[in-house]
Amino acid sequence: MIKITILALDNVLASSVMGTMDTFGQTGVTWNFIVGHDEVSYFDINIVTQDGKPVKTRHQAAIYPNGSIQDIESTDLIMISSFSDYKTIETSGKAIEWLREQNKKGTTIAGICAGAYILAETGLLNGKTATTHWGFANDFRKRYPQINLQSEKIITDEGNLLCSGGCNSYIDLSIYLIERYCGQSIALESSKAMLHDIGRNSQKPYTVFQFAKDHADSKIKLIQIWFEENYNQRIDIGVLAKNFGLSRRVLERRFNAATGNTPLLYLQRLRVEIAKNLLEKTSKTFSEIAFFVGYEDTSFFRKIFKKHTKLLPKEYKTKFFRAIEVLPGH
Incomplete structure (x- = not known):
């Protein structure tokens, strides 16, 4: 025993x-x-x-x-x-x-x-x-x-x-x-x-990615908000840094120190979270979702999605999607 x-x-x-x-x-x-x-x-x-x-x-x-x-x-x-x-x-x-x-x-x-x-x-x-x-x-x-x-x-x-x-x-x-x-x-x-x-x-x-904003770097918070509002655009980190009055190297160092992620990884996680939400709640195909969040190459985004969820998009949808049944007359 x-x-x-x-x-x-x-x-x-x-x-x-x-x-x-x-x-x-x-x-x-x-x-x-x-x-x-x-x-x-x-x-x-x-x-x-x-x-x-x-x-x-x-x-x-x-x-x-x-x-x-x-x-x-x-x-x-x-x-x-x-x-x-x-x-x-x-x-x-x-x-x-x-x-x-x-x-x-x-x-x-x-x-x-x-x-x-x-x-x-x-x-x-x-x-x-x-x-x-x-x-x-x-x-x-x-x-x-x-x-x-x-x-x-x-x-x-x-x-x-x-x-x-x-x-x-x-x-x-x-x-x-x-x-x-x-x-x-x-x-x-x-x-x-x-x-x-x-x-x-x-x-x-x-896991739901935690978009850490409990830090004191106000400029990095502004960049995080900018990402959240422009996630589906083609983003050049060097140009982004210049637009916020920073060098690319300084931006990457400060962003990582504040959030624990590089700017590109943060953007990836943001796009994956949006894709997860769409897979859970809509009937959009993954190709449509990939384009919606800013990826023209669906295969590339599929690899990113699996890296962060351990599931292929189809597997994720099977696991978490629930179709909403509408009763007659409603």
């Missing part, structure tokens, strides 16, 4: 606790029931909090634990829950120290979504890779510059330190760990029983 401890924190996202428990707990149960085999228990699962008292979600629903972190004498795996408020980082001091102690014992520790912040606070991820929800990436990098954040990934694995991105990635991470502990066959059975697509490895199809 593999011992699993799920750490529930203040402002907990309930699914990252209860869903994780259910994913591990159904292993050897749901599939076996479906195919007429006897149930097999693979995991001994406990939910703990820092002090053994219930923790509440943002909507005041309570998660009742089996005990406190101090009640755990030994465990093979700790799953750190996700949470909905950065204040949780400040109130999790006891848990952070406990995680350091557990790491010294050789315990595997995994952070779900925002749970990666708690793992980062231990210092154990310094110099290592991590992931978290793509929407938190900029904040995470500012807080923990010594960690190699790979926010495009759904799972990062540093042996006994793992992270996953997005709250629902608790399923991906749990199935990944089921495969580690129980083998590929059991993991496949679990994923089929849960109707889960095993092997998802990228957040890119779900």
Whole structure:
């Protein structure tokens, strides 16, 4: 029996606790029931909090634990829950120290979504890779510059330190760990029983590019706005720089410092975001969309689109487009 401890924190996202428990707990149960085999228990699962008292979600629903972190004498795996408020980082001091102690014992520790912040606070991820929800990436990098954040990934694995991105990635991470502990066959059975697509490895199809304007460079903000209003024009960066009273070299340096992207990459991402929106909400062909956002060469833009989404335009449309049904008389 593999011992699993799920750490529930203040402002907990309930699914990252209860869903994780259910994913591990159904292993050897749901599939076996479906195919007429006897149930097999693979995991001994406990939910703990820092002090053994219930923790509440943002909507005041309570998660009742089996005990406190101090009640755990030994465990093979700790799953750190996700949470909905950065204040949780400040109130999790006891848990952070406990995680350091557990790491010294050789315990595997995994952070779900925002749970990666708690793992980062231990210092154990310094110099290592991590992931978290793509929407938190900029904040995470500012807080923990010594960690190699790979926010495009759904799972990062540093042996006994793992992270996953997005709250629902608790399923991906749990199935990944089921495969580690129980083998590929059991993991496949679990994923089929849960109707889960095993092997998802990228957040890119779900990521929305963040057009960072939380910087103090007013001229770069004006250029960003100019891009957003003129994205479908043929743009010469050298001419653009001159029009804003800068050299090309200075523009590129200041733009990258302010936004984290070169001007050309920023423009590419802007055009891809507009294309994604049109694929999601209209019946336009990709050739029409490519021309609309400023590309005459559809094949070239298709390559750019796949680079930033990990999907071909047709695959993206299949995944995200929903035709709006209009009822008769409306």
